[in-house]
Amino acid sequence: MNQNTDVSRQVSLGLVQMSCSAHPDENLAKAIERIRLAARQGTQIICLQELFRSLYFCQSENTECFRLAEPIPGPTTDAFCRLAAELRVVLVASLFEQRAEGLFHNTAVVIDADGSLVGKYRKMHIPDDPLYYEKFYFTPGDLGFQTFQTRYAKIGVLVCWDQWFPEGARLTALSGAQILFYPTAIGWHHAELTDERQAQHQAWELIQRSHAVANGVYVAAVNRVGTEGGLQFWGASFVSDPFGRLAARASHTEEETLVVPCDLTRLNAVRQNWPFLRDRRIDAYGNLTRRYLD
Numbered sequence: 001m002n003q004n005t006d007v008s009r010q011v012s013l014g015l016v017q018m019s020c021s022a023h024p025d026e027n028l029a030k031a032i033e034r035i036r037l038a039a040r041q042g043t044q045i046i047c048l049q050e051l052f053r054s055l056y057f058c059q060s061e062n063t064e065c066f067r068l069a070e071p072i073p074g075p076t077t078d079a080f081c082r083l084a085a086e087l088r089v090v091l092v093a094s095l096f097e098q099r100a101e102g103l104f105h106n107t108a109v110v111i112d113a114d115g116s117l118v119g120k121y122r123k124m125h126i127p128d129d130p131l132y133y134e135k136f137y138f139t140p141g142d143l144g145f146q147t148f149q150t151r152y153a154k155i156g157v158l159v160c161w162d163q164w165f166p167e168g169a170r171l172t173a174l175s176g177a178q179i180l181f182y183p184t185a186i187g188w189h190h191a192e193l194t195d196e197r198q199a200q201h202q203a204w205e206l207i208q209r210s211h212a213v214a215n216g217v218y219v220a221a222v223n224r225v226g227t228e229g230g231l232q233f234w235g236a237s238f239v240s241d242p243f244g245r246l247a248a249r250a251s252h253t254e255e256e257t258l259v260v261p262c263d264l265t266r267l268n269a270v271r272q273n274w275p276f277l278r279d280r281r282i283d284a285y286g287n288l289t290r291r292y293l294d
Contacts, residue, residue: 010261013047014045017225017257024054044152046090047091055229059229059230069096077111085113090110099139122139125165130189154176201234201236209245212240218242
């Protein structure tokens with residue numbers, strides 16, 4: 001169902017910010033409960049945080065954690081396809097994908113409101129930092145930056161570390177995305193001082209709000225909360241409008257389900273007044289494909 005020609009294009013976003021336990025089935029049940037809650041409030045597109053089915057296992061390099069992975073399609077997508085069809089909602093879910101023996105990805109799936117699996121995005125940028133040892137687990141994505149047509153909007157999905165790279169946001173917007181979703185798992189090290197914590201959070205939010213401005217799109221970032229091992233996840237899930245203004249922001253510490261209305265007709269007006277796509281000098285950007293200009 002394509003409603004892009006409607007005079008008014010209202011869509012309601014649901015951001016599920018939650019803590020996780022060591023029990024995948026328990027986390028799945030909690031996620032389903034919160035999806036149902038968001039649907040009862042009229043939400044049409046619901047996004048979960050990064051790797052919501054488990055604790056954030058990338059804090060160490062442990063081969064036992066590969067047991068958490070599953071195929072796509074698989075048990076979680078099967079459950080979510082049924083749920084999406086029942087509730088008539090679009091779901092964005094981040095999963096630990098086992099593609100083949102010894103081949104794993106950090107993958108987000110998009111499930112349409114009829115229960116169909118529209119597609120998947122494999123995380124492109126893979127970090128390797130203290131307590132974020134993702135290169136041990138995840139092969140970099142090979143599906144590129146994509147946009148998915150759903151019943152309620154055309155959406156793009158990127159994952160966590162991708163949010164720091166303007167190239168990914170730009171390419172996803174150029175393929176037609178009206179909303180960029182960023183499932184996330186980011187937090188503070190326990191030893192970090194208050195000023196450092198505040199600066200990190202501000203930078204994280206600022207870079208994503210800048211993607212909204214530069215591309216004339218809505219941006220929705222969905223983070224987890226709670227303390228896991230050496231990290232305190234800072235929550236603060238939010239939605240930015242195409243001007244970079246905060247439409248809503250969740251708590252730093254509490255589980256929340258944000259429900260945020262968005263008017264997609266604003267995208268055209270914003271892009272007409274700030275015509276960044278018109279004025280791009282695509283003839284002059286060839287060096288962007290080089291690592292560095294020595």
